[in-house]
Amino acid sequence: MNNKNSDKKEAVFITGATLGLGRLTAKKLINLGHKVIISGRSEKKINDAYNFILADSPQNKGNLYSVVLDLIDLKSVKTAVEKVESLGFDIDVLVNNAGGTRTEFKQTNEGIEDTIFMNAVGPLYLTKLMIPLIEKSQHPNKRILFVGSSIHDPNSKGGGNNQATKISHDVDIETVFEDKEHWNSMKYYKLSKLASIWDAYLVKDKYPHLTTIVFCPGFVPTTDLIRNSSYMVRLTLKYAISKFNFTTSEDDSTDDYIYYITTSGTNLKSGGYYEKRQLSKPSDDALNRVKQQQFWDLAMRSIDQLT
Template sequence: MAIIFITGSTDGLGRAAAQSLVDQGHRVVLHARAADRAADIGEFASRCAGIVVGDLRSAADARSIADQVNAIGRMDTIIHNAGVYTRPDRGATPEGHAETLAINTLAPYMLTALIERPDRLVYLSSGLHRGGEGSLDDLDWTQRDWDSAKAYAESKLHVVALAFGLARRWPKVLSNAVDPGWVRTKMGGSGAPVDLHTGQQTQAWLAVSEEPAALVSGRYWHHLRREEPAREATDPDFQDALIERLGRLTGVPLPQT
């Protein structure tokens, strides 16, 4: 059985994926933004392999999360599930970054670079990533007027490009991106058309399945089917430029091999 770390797994899609994987007999390490959220997990925590705590808007907390995971041991799979949708303004993290960028892009990048390399990586994106092209000119929203929808789309483009860039750079790791659809969560709202089971199914399958269809890398998935992502996400030059800028913004280089 595999051991899997899932960010943002106290509720919503992350919790649903964790529940599915635990029910299959796998070991799951949970992540909570704060101690009170960890305490709210209740009995389910006793069925898991551990829980780490930290706020992904903070670079210091992201480093702490990586340290906590590494102390538990090497993961077989990491699912980068945590994210935010809209923010009323740019905001500012302790390091001065836009909050959407920090949580949705910088944090998964840092965790990828700092946690011992797993066999599989899964990044949660969105179909809205197709509206995010052109972000490298002002990655951190220091020059443009704030646009929450555009910032979200850009961040979700970033994680697809990161997943694909890692598939090129780390050929022994299966690295994929998933669009779970518009799911009935606190983020998606009660009117969303996709139920939690369907929304979590693809990432849970990619995390552990030994089916030949799941043993691929550098692919974009939606409801267990491959789809074509935005053109920019598939461009190696964009992937490399993005990774280089994320390294400069965070001060964390991505291991090359």
């Protein structure tokens, strides 16, 4: 892979890097000589990730750091950021990669459904806490990244198009978080990815001195994001669907992660939504500035109550 980047190595914090695309991205960054902080929800997951990431380069162990982080638990988020700060070096890049789905409707934090909280509210709180650490960085490529998905768009064909999984072209902020009656795992994953794009635009607007982008990693049917699906669905995605040309391999997708993390800032537009390294247009709802602010207000009320 051609890297036309600054020679100065980066310190990169990747959330949800004990599995899937985050873990493989961490491995590639370590092999390129960067410092990497990974997060996972348990020490066991982190230890397993260490073995994978350092398998080809044990000599780089000194460049790999970790924190336990559960985005559903804001106390865990605060503790993780305090540990990152205690490492004693500037953070150049934050990659909000962690995310997932749920098998049933649940509100760990009253009023907001877990998928949306985990994929959009927790990362927003984490980002706010991390911004002072990123601001200290002198690296020319310092930035904040959010991992989105094209299926946030109701016009997308991904994620199923039956009635249960569809999201509205005009999402109602005030009701969507408590909608147990119409809950569907894929529907709420799509909504959470819409909210993660709102996250990126909100951060870009409120912290204009920092480069912030959101990108879609492509449809990668072999990752652990499908771990909560049925055995037959997982089997079909991994061994059949993954062969189609509309899918993306883990290797290609993580090469794109490396590009967004390390490419010169002049190659990226702050506030941009990217697919396959090209600026793209998200849904109209994603661009709705009123809804972006409504989501910020709702998320901040929840964060204030919980912290």
